[in-house]
Amino acid sequence: MEGNVVTVSATAGDAITFPRLLEKHAVERGNRPAIREKNLGIWQTYTWLQVREEVEALAGGMAALGFQRGDNLAVIGDNRPRLYWAMMAAQCLGGVPVPLYQDAVAQEMVYVLQDADVKFAIVEDQEQVDKLLEVLPQCAALKYLVYDDPRGLRNYQQPQLLSYERLITLGREFNTRHPSHFCDQIAQGNPADVAVMLYTSGTTGKPKGVSHTHTALIHTANVLVEFDGISETDDLLCYLPMAWVGDFLYSYGQAYVTGLCLNCPESTDTVMQCLCEIGPTYYFAPPRVYENILTQVMIRIEDANPLKRRMFRYFIDVARRVGINVLDGKSGIGLIDRMLYAVGELMVYGPLKNVLGLSRIRVAYTGGEAIGPDLFNFYRSMGINLKQLYGMTETCVTVCMQKSGDVKLGTVGAPMPGVEVRLAENGEVLVRSPGMMKEYHGQPEATKSVINAEGFFLTGDAGFFDADGHLIIIDRAKDVGRLAEGSLFAPKYIENKLKFFPYIKEAVAFGDQRKHVTAMINIDGAALGDWAERRNLGYSGYADLAAKSEVYKLIRECIEKVNLDLAADPKLATSQIARFVILHKELDADDGELTRTRKVRRNIIAEKYAVIVDALYSDVDHCEIEAAMKFEDGRSGVVRADLRIGSAKTVVSPEPSVRRKAA
Amino acid sequence: MGENAVAHNSSNSAGLDTDTKSTRSQIGEVILALENISLAFGGVQALSDISFDVREHEIRAIIGPNGAGKSSMLNVINGVYHPQQGTIFFKGEKRHQMNPHKVASQGVARTFQNIALFKGMSVLDNLMTGRNLMMKTGILQQALYWGATQREELAHRAKIEEIIDFLEIQAIRKTPVGRLPYGLQKRVELGRALAAEPTMLLLDEPMAGMNVEEKQDMCRFVLDVNEEYGTTIVLIEHDMGVVMDISDRVVVLDYGKKIGDGEPDEVRNNQAVIDAYLGVQH
Numbered sequence: 001m002e003g004n005v006v007t008v009s010a011t012a013g014d015a016i017t018f019p020r021l022l023e024k025h026a027v028e029r030g031n032r033p034a035i036r037e038k039n040l041g042i043w044q045t046y047t048w049l050q051v052r053e054e055v056e057a058l059a060g061g062m063a064a065l066g067f068q069r070g071d072n073l074a075v076i077g078d079n080r081p082r083l084y085w086a087m088m089a090a091q092c093l094g095g096v097p098v099p100l101y102q103d104a105v106a107q108e109m110v111y112v113l114q115d116a117d118v119k120f121a122i123v124e125d126q127e128q129v130d131k132l133l134e135v136l137p138q139c140a141a142l143k144y145l146v147y148d149d150p151r152g153l154r155n156y157q158q159p160q161l162l163s164y165e166r167l168i169t170l171g172r173e174f175n176t177r178h179p180s181h182f183c184d185q186i187a188q189g190n191p192a193d194v195a196v197m198l199y200t201s202g203t204t205g206k207p208k209g210v211s212h213t214h215t216a217l218i219h220t221a222n223v224l225v226e227f228d229g230i231s232e233t234d235d236l237l238c239y240l241p242m243a244w245v246g247d248f249l250y251s252y253g254q255a256y257v258t259g260l261c262l263n264c265p266e267s268t269d270t271v272m273q274c275l276c277e278i279g280p281t282y283y284f285a286p287p288r289v290y291e292n293i294l295t296q297v298m299i300r301i302e303d304a305n306p307l308k309r310r311m312f313r314y315f316i317d318v319a320r321r322v323g324i325n326v327l328d329g330k331s332g333i334g335l336i337d338r339m340l341y342a343v344g345e346l347m348v349y350g351p352l353k354n355v356l357g358l359s360r361i362r363v364a365y366t367g368g369e370a371i372g373p374d375l376f377n378f379y380r381s382m383g384i385n386l387k388q389l390y391g392m393t394e395t396c397v398t399v400c401m402q403k404s405g406d407v408k409l410g411t412v413g414a415p416m417p418g419v420e421v422r423l424a425e426n427g428e429v430l431v432r433s434p435g436m437m438k439e440y441h442g443q444p445e446a447t448k449s450v451i452n453a454e455g456f457f458l459t460g461d462a463g464f465f466d467a468d469g470h471l472i473i474i475d476r477a478k479d480v481g482r483l484a485e486g487s488l489f490a491p492k493y494i495e496n497k498l499k500f501f502p503y504i505k506e507a508v509a510f511g512d513q514r515k516h517v518t519a520m521i522n523i524d525g526a527a528l529g530d531w532a533e534r535r536n537l538g539y540s541g542y543a544d545l546a547a548k549s550e551v552y553k554l555i556r557e558c559i560e561k562v563n564l565d566l567a568a569d570p571k572l573a574t575s576q577i578a579r580f581v582i583l584h585k586e587l588d589a590d591d592g593e594l595t596r597t598r599k600v601r602r603n604i605i606a607e608k609y610a611v612i613v614d615a616l617y618s619d620v621d622h623c624e625i626e627a628a629m630k631f632e633d634g635r636s637g638v639v640r641a642d643l644r645i646g647s648a649k650t651v652v653s654p655e656p657s658v659r660r661k662a663a
Numbered sequence: 664m665g666e667n668a669v670a671h672n673s674s675n676s677a678g679l680d681t682d683t684k685s686t687r688s689q690i691g692e693v694i695l696a697l698e699n700i701s702l703a704f705g706g707v708q709a710l711s712d713i714s715f716d717v718r719e720h721e722i723r724a725i726i727g728p729n730g731a732g733k734s735s736m737l738n739v740i741n742g743v744y745h746p747q748q749g750t751i752f753f754k755g756e757k758r759h760q761m762n763p764h765k766v767a768s769q770g771v772a773r774t775f776q777n778i779a780l781f782k783g784m785s786v787l788d789n790l791m792t793g794r795n796l797m798m799k800t801g802i803l804q805q806a807l808y809w810g811a812t813q814r815e816e817l818a819h820r821a822k823i824e825e826i827i828d829f830l831e832i833q834a835i836r837k838t839p840v841g842r843l844p845y846g847l848q849k850r851v852e853l854g855r856a857l858a859a860e861p862t863m864l865l866l867d868e869p870m871a872g873m874n875v876e877e878k879q880d881m882c883r884f885v886l887d888v889n890e891e892y893g894t895t896i897v898l899i900e901h902d903m904g905v906v907m908d909i910s911d912r913v914v915v916l917d918y919g920k921k922i923g924d925g926e927p928d929e930v931r932n933n934q935a936v937i938d939a940y941l942g943v944q945h
Contacts, residue, residue, distance in 0.1 A: 152887055
């Protein structure tokens with residue numbers, strides 16, 4: 001790809017590492033807020049100077065316990081300042097932080113702890129301590145286990161355990177004995193060193209540790225900062241898992257590159273309230289978060305008084321008509337429409353954005369999954385600059401991003417400055433960028449298999465460029481299959497279309513080498529529960545709701561709409577859904593059906609529910625299923641159900657002459 | 664090295680951490696002793712000749728079938744009911760009956776079988792009512808909200824925030840209690856009792872009507888209260904798993920009479936207790 005003129009500031013050339021950026025901020029903006037945390041109901045602010053002091057003490061403590069260059073530090077917990085500082089402390093000492101997903105069960109952590117040869121771990125609370133103690137016998141290398149919140153741990157006697165406060169005390173003692181150790185270690189840091197190891201959630205097989213260097217991360221963060229004009233006055237809310245590359249890059253990376261302020265919510269349950277209190281200026285959320293917000297708004301509007309309801313509907317219509325054009329600064333909007341939109345901003349959009357904590361948003365991103373057109377347009381029409389991006393852990397995300405003012409639904413934007421994107425013959429997207437990972441930790445073979453001789457990373461996604469050079473992703477390349485008669489079958493494309501309906505939470509489409517397409521549907525318990533309530537439809541729980549014939553009818557209507565939509569596209573007209581089933585339980589990462597980032601594992605589902613798949617491709621109208629499921633407390637049980645198979649109308653594709661031009 | 668303990672933890676089917684029981688703050692002297700308590704409502708003999716004691720820092724469970732007199736017992740300790748016979752020793756003081764107000768100011772707080780919160784008030788305000796006995800300023804000062812009152816309120820609020828953090832109810836701080844699900848209301852009620860910084864906590868069926876997960880959370884909180892604050896806990900509970908897991912000693916009532924008393928294992932194997940629960944052929 002040619003012609004990207006955005007230049008990247010020269011910091012990348014000066015042997016910059018994250019610890020040196022910390023030193024820089026402590027000098028340049030020592031008294032500006034670096035990170036905030038809501039504690040006991042009050043936002044506590046830490047300045048860059050305080051952060052530096054804390055990190056120095058932490059690093060001292062770790063050094064006192066024998067943490068050396070090249071050692072790995074496991075970090076497990078919600079987004080807490082102390083955990084971010086621990087990551088920095090590890091980097092200062094020339095070590096590598098390895099954040100883990102905090103909701104992973106103990107056995108899932110074993111692999112990472114072993115693979116990364118973790119000697120030190122810092123965790124948030126008793127829950128994480130218990131998990132690590134459980135797998136301690138399998139992780140012989142793990143010598144020290146530091147906890148932030150001492151609650152419930154008073155009588156734990158394990159010699160590995162150490163409180164955060166104790167570590168700091170040790171560190172202060174160590175630093176008085178070795179006053180220059182901290183600075184020496186930072187000076188020894190090399191930009192080509194690994195800065196962080198992020199384990200991929202592993203849609204297939206064991207997770208792999210993606211090693212990124214300081215250079216790659218800082219370069220990429222700089223590109224992001226230039227792309228959207230981020231500065232030290234911006235505010236971010238850190239609420240996505242620390243183990244996810246996005247949090248490392250957007251929160252940690254951007255904060256250290258610009259000196260902006262991170263904000264840590266009080267708890268995972270209070271994210272929406274904290275969002276409202278902080279009013280971040282930059283926001284990233286997967287589509288489902290935007291969807292949840294919208295669903296809640298709609299539910300609450302339904303409960304509002306008739307006057308408010310009518311006002312809301314009227315102005316949302318106005319926004320739908322002109323909002324996006326106003327946002328994109330397009331000309332040709334009538335005076336009356338402009339005035340109506342301004343009134344709407346005053347009466348509806350402004351107050352609504354304020355309640356949602358989105359009133360100060362300058363840039364909002366979404367990615368990871370396709371976002372529904374209604375959803376995307378809703379936010380944009382309200383004046384929120386929501387954009388899509390595309391990328392993966394291995395490339396520091398940042399492959400394609402939509403540029404403000406040049407946003408096209410259905411695409412993920414044009415390649416970023418410095419990023420080369422190429423399409424392989426089978427449609428697979430290949431990427432070469434300065435943000436490329438160094439390697440998969442300890443797996444040279446795996447590394448070789450994804451980075452080709454020319455240095456291009458094989459993303460495994462299938463896609464194509466549209467006329468304006470924007471990339472469109474349709475599915476995983478390996479999942480793109482063929483129906484028995486040979487036409488294209490892109491399951492994810494179909495699933496996404498289904499998921500755009502508020503009542504459908506997850507969908508799994510089957511059809512590769514089959515005569516037609518079928519789908520498993522996971523209803524959205526909350527949205528459908530509300531729908532049922534409004535219709536006085538009694539139900540006793542999720543499974544009961546999922547089996548209601550009214551629900552089957554509703555879902556069938558949704559599917560038929562999708563079929564109509566698919567019929568319009570000549571390439572995909574054969575992929576219409578003929579039969580479907582509504583699952584009696586929610587697909588869950590704990591049962592291995594979703595990844596930790598909540599992507600469906602199609603093959604595992606196909607295996608686990610083979611009975612259902614067989615039934616979908618036979619003539620029977622119901623099937624019995626037994627499924628093992630894991631409860632949240634770690635116990636497992638078996639759930640039995642008798643599921644009904646529904647069938648949906650398919651549409652005969654219109655004649656070529658009247659076919660709509662495919663997008 | 665606590666590997667055994669660790670293995671035990673994870674294999675515990677209810678997921679309750681029973682280890683803390685053996686290692687937590689030392690159980691002390693008798694703090695409350697009830698001797699030969701009898702209570703009757705007209706012709707109904709609710710309690711007859713019951714004696715047992717509660718030691719400092721322990722978790723003491725009262726169990727028994729429906730109508731055994733468990734809640735009545737709690738009400739006697741609390742001073743709501745006045746027994747016709749018997750004596751009560753509380754913190755070394757001997758008396759014939761307790762007085763609710765006095766008992767509360769001596770550090771006894773309780774929760775109720777049927778939630779008794781102010782439904783229209785926020786969680787925060789409900790918890791603040793738990794500090795009522797500790798507010799020193801007068802009504803006039805409070806109306807003006809100035810000087811000492813303001814300082815006092817801030818101090819109380821700080822304490823309440825600790826409790827909110829302890830019970831992990833930050834997200835519902837400002838939600839009216841009436842809008843909360845049952846399990847959370849129970850938790851808020853525990854919070855209000857904790858707000859009084861009690862030395863003894865009386866819990867009347869804290870887990871009634873909860874699902875497995877809510878019960879586990881509640882057990883966790885009860886154990887944590889006992890461990891962190893050293894609070895003595897007297898609880899009535901129907902879930903035997905919970906009782907056997909978290910309590911140090913158990914007293915069993917049936918038809919107003921004491922039929923068993925001792926550590927969970929002893930009580931579990933007591934024939935009279937088994938008969939009372941499973942029934943016996945006459």
